[in-house]
Amino acid sequence: xxxxxxxxxxxxxxxxxxxxxxxxxxxxxxxxxxxxxxxxxxxxxxxxxxxxxxxxxxxxxxxxxxxxxxxxxxxxxxxxxxxxxxxxxxxxxxxxxxxxxxxxxxxxxxxxxxxxxxxxxxxxxxxxxxxxxxxxxxxxxxxxxxxxxxxxxxxxxxxxxxxxxxxxxxxxxxxxxxxxxxxxxxxxxxxxxxxxxxxxxxxxxxxxxxxxxxxxxxxxxxxxxxxxxxxxxxxxxxxxxxxxxxxxxxxxxxxxxxxxxxxxxxxxxxxxxxxxxxxxxxxxxxxxxxxxxxxxxxxxxxxxxxxxxxxxxxxxxxxxxxxxxxxxxxxxxxxxxxxxxxxxxxxxxxxxxxxxxxxxxxxxxxxxxxxxxxxxxxxxxxxxxxxxxxxxxxxxxxxxxxxxxxxxxxxxxxxxxxxxxxxxxxxxxxxxxxxxxxxxxxxxxxxxxxxxxxxxxxxxxxxxxxxxxxxxxxxxxxxxxxxxxxxxxxxxxxxxxxxxxxxxxxxxxxxxxxxxxxxxxxxxxxxxxxxxxxxxxxxxxxxxxxxxxxxxxxxxxxxxxxxxxxxxxxxxxxxxxxxxxxxxxxxxxxxxxxxxxxxxxxxxxxxxxxxxxxxxxxxxxxxxxxxxxxxxxxxxxxxxxxxxxxxxxx
Numbered sequence: 001x002x003x004x005x006x007x008x009x010x011x012x013x014x015x016x017x018x019x020x021x022x023x024x025x026x027x028x029x030x031x032x033x034x035x036x037x038x039x040x041x042x043x044x045x046x047x048x049x050x051x052x053x054x055x056x057x058x059x060x061x062x063x064x065x066x067x068x069x070x071x072x073x074x075x076x077x078x079x080x081x082x083x084x085x086x087x088x089x090x091x092x093x094x095x096x097x098x099x100x101x102x103x104x105x106x107x108x109x110x111x112x113x114x115x116x117x118x119x120x121x122x123x124x125x126x127x128x129x130x131x132x133x134x135x136x137x138x139x140x141x142x143x144x145x146x147x148x149x150x151x152x153x154x155x156x157x158x159x160x161x162x163x164x165x166x167x168x169x170x171x172x173x174x175x176x177x178x179x180x181x182x183x184x185x186x187x188x189x190x191x192x193x194x195x196x197x198x199x200x201x202x203x204x205x206x207x208x209x210x211x212x213x214x215x216x217x218x219x220x221x222x223x224x225x226x227x228x229x230x231x232x233x234x235x236x237x238x239x240x241x242x243x244x245x246x247x248x249x250x251x252x253x254x255x256x257x258x259x260x261x262x263x264x265x266x267x268x269x270x271x272x273x274x275x276x277x278x279x280x281x282x283x284x285x286x287x288x289x290x291x292x293x294x295x296x297x298x299x300x301x302x303x304x305x306x307x308x309x310x311x312x313x314x315x316x317x318x319x320x321x322x323x324x325x326x327x328x329x330x331x332x333x334x335x336x337x338x339x340x341x342x343x344x345x346x347x348x349x350x351x352x353x354x355x356x357x358x359x360x361x362x363x364x365x366x367x368x369x370x371x372x373x374x375x376x377x378x379x380x381x382x383x384x385x386x387x388x389x390x391x392x393x394x395x396x397x398x399x400x401x402x403x404x405x406x407x408x409x410x411x412x413x414x415x416x417x418x419x420x421x422x423x424x425x426x427x428x429x430x431x432x433x434x435x436x437x438x439x440x441x442x443x444x445x446x447x448x449x450x451x452x453x454x455x456x457x458x459x460x461x462x463x464x465x466x467x468x469x470x471x472x473x474x475x476x477x478x479x480x481x482x483x484x485x486x487x488x489x490x491x492x493x494x495x496x497x498x499x500x501x502x503x504x505x506x507x508x509x510x511x512x513x514x515x516x517x518x519x520x521x522x523x524x525x526x527x528x529x530x531x532x533x534x535x536x537x538x539x540x541x542x543x544x545x546x547x548x549x550x551x552x553x554x555x556x557x558x559x560x561x562x563x564x565x566x567x568x569x570x571x572x573x574x575x576x577x578x579x580x581x582x583x584x585x586x587x588x589x590x591x592x593x594x595x596x597x598x599x600x601x602x603x604x605x606x607x608x609x610x611x612x613x614x615x616x617x618x619x620x621x622x623x624x625x626x627x628x629x630x631x632x633x634x635x636x637x638x639x640x641x642x643x644x645x646x647x648x649x650x
Contacts, residue, residue: 062214065264093154176203298507349482403535415480565593
């Protein structure tokens with residue numbers, strides 16, 4: 001048997017073994033020192049950094065401010081917030097996701113297949129994420145879910161504030177609606193808004209956006225490390241709390257870094273919701289506008305525009321079809337006819353002519369003119385008709401009678417004597433063809449034409465010949481009775497009428513109560529106002545032949561001033577061949593105007609009424625003014641000097 005070979009040690013082996021051993025020991029020592037440094041020496045700092053990664057801030061949306069109006073002497077809520085309940089599902093908490101989804105589809109009418117596909121996807125990747133089952137569920141749906149809570153493990157409700165409009169369509173256009181912020185707006189206002197936020201799009205909601213929007217709060221939330229998605233939810237009262245981390249471990253509620261949100265400030269308005277609803281009811285089944293102002297202050301008491309809309313359509317989930325119908329409906333309910341639509345003022349414009357003629361001395365208190373039923377410029381050319389053309393005219397009339405009977409010929413002559421420059425000047429002074437200063441966005445200025453305006457319009461249309469740019473006497477004749485290119489809003493005519501009864505001051509209409517704008521200094525003399533008031537009173541009071549055109553607005557025991565107007569929607573030749581007004585197609589019918597005011601009351605009213613295609617102001621609009629006045633002094637003004645019977649015949 002051969003002898004065993006003795007192991008051979010290579011030269012230098014022992015030295016290399018010692019070096020290797022020493023290196024390993026030094027490595028372990030370095031690791032130990034590093035671990036000690038991380039866990040002991042710098043442990044608190046790294047713990048703080050880890051906490052900052054695990055916890056982040058999430059915004060707590062602030063409640064929007066409340067909009068208040070009035071109903072008589074009581075203050076009422078026009079817009080506030082309600083709790084909207086969203087159904088949320090956490091896949092990791094479901095014992096049987098398929099059974100839970102099928103039960104939800106049965107209870108709350110959702111697409112079960114789509115929800116199950118989303119739940120299964122989330123269950124694989126982020127089991128503790130939230131899946132939205134249905135937004136803004138009804139109370140009935142919520143009750144059904146709560147009744148079957150034993151079979152819906154992992155399903156809960158999340159509460160968030162949503163705008164509420166208690167009066168529906170009433171004053172809907174004035175209050176306005178909410179809409180989601182767009183990218184351009186977000187780029188400008190990133191410090192206050194996030195993508196998905198809503199803000200006021202029209203009406204008071206838009207005008208007082210900065211006031212109504214509150215200050216959002218912050219709360220600490222636990223997030224997934226890979227994408228920073230929060231793992232929070234809210235309890236039954238809407239309070240956020242923490243449930244589990246991504247591994248299913250219980251988390252304690254974290255409140256140390258929570259900053260409470262601050263609700264938006266309220267907006268108190270002058271609007272009387274009872275009067276507003278009544279005015280809207282007077283216009284049912286016809287398009288039109290009714291404006292009611294405090295003639296002394298300009299406070300808006302009512303501003304009815306029909307058709308209207310319910311602002312809640314734009315905030316409530318699942319009403320896309322209704323929104324599309326609103327946007328496509330004709331006549332459009334989306335524009336407020338009180339200040340966003342313009343119409344020829346017709347004969348209500350004669351109030352401006354009267355003020356300008358009396359102030360400039362063109363006519364005196366006793367000056368008279370003869371009306372044969374027609375008028376020719378310089379006695380030649382085509383005749384300009386008075387509305388009494390078929391009856392032979394008004395005969396000889398002065399300023400008072402011309403206002404009372406709405407004599408066109410009288411104002412044709414006065415307008416030519418005044419000239420377009422003076423007419424335009426007094427129109428602007430009395431608030432026609434210019435912005436009134438209303439504290440709601442979107443007001444349309446309209447236009448009272450002038451020489452400069454006509455030239456600019458002609459050049460804009462490509463006309464350059466001198467004869468195409470010139471202002472002609474015929475233009476003045478047309479303008480003198482509120483026709484031609486003149487176009488105003490009902491709100492502007494209410495401002496004009498307020499000047500007549502408040503001492504010749506132009507008011508600034510406003511809905512906000514805080515810091516109301518002051519009226520202008522008087523610009524009409526007492527003598528001028530007295531003559532105009534006498535003519536407008538006679539327009540309403542005189543019932544015997546020849547009667548005033550506004551006699552249907554008369555109220556026994558009250559001083560009511562008024563002026564009728566009939567504004568052509570199309571040229572006369574389109575409907576002149578019809579024997580009866582009722583046979584004229586709706587689109588061809590004239591617009592009906594009536595502007596009115598009260599005097600001698602604790603609160604004097606200025607009223608403008610426009611009925612689209614209503615034919616004549618004397619029949620379609622004047623009776624509505626009477627109804628509005630009766631309603632106000634019987635139901636809104638608690639200390640009116642006179643008591644009126646609501647049941648009096650019109």
